[in-house]
Amino acid sequence: MGSQYHIEVDGDDYYIDLLFYHVQLRCYVVIDLKVTEFRPEYFGKMNFYVSAVDVMLRHADDNPTIGLVLCRSSKKTTAEYAFATSVHLLLWPHIAYLRNLDRVYPLLSN
Numbered sequence: 001m002g003s004q005y006h007i008e009v010d011g012d013d014y015y016i017d018l019l020f021y022h023v024q025l026r027c028y029v030v031i032d033l034k035v036t037e038f039r040p041e042y043f044g045k046m047n048f049y050v051s052a053v054d055v056m057l058r059h060a061d062d063n064p065t066i067g068l069v070l071c072r073s074s075k076k077t078t079a080e081y082a083f084a085t086s087v088h089l090l091l092w093p094h095i096a097y098l099r100n101l102d103r104v105y106p107l108l109s110n
Contacts, residue, residue: 027063028053038071043082
């Protein structure tokens with residue numbers, strides 16, 4: 001779909017770092033690129049983007065959007081707390097937080 005993908009919510013402009021549509025999984029993939037260590041507020045931002053894409057772009061026959069936060073590094077406990085209730089977001093390299101891991105992991109490793 002593109003880089004710096006523009007969405008407008010309540011008259012405010014937002015830009016998703018990378019937005020893809022994964023044909024095999026039949027879902028959108030939102031990627032947020034960070035050059036710093038993971039911070040819990042990144043989760044809130046990604047959740048906002050994923051929700052917006054689900055409402056604004058996703059079709060009825062698409063699977064829920066996947067969010068991926070790519071950071072320089074993360075502290076394990078901080079990441080676990082931030083993503084404890086998440087069902088559709090991923091923090092790399094803590095891939096265990098991804099929903100439908102058994103379907104997605106082989107595709108990520110190719």
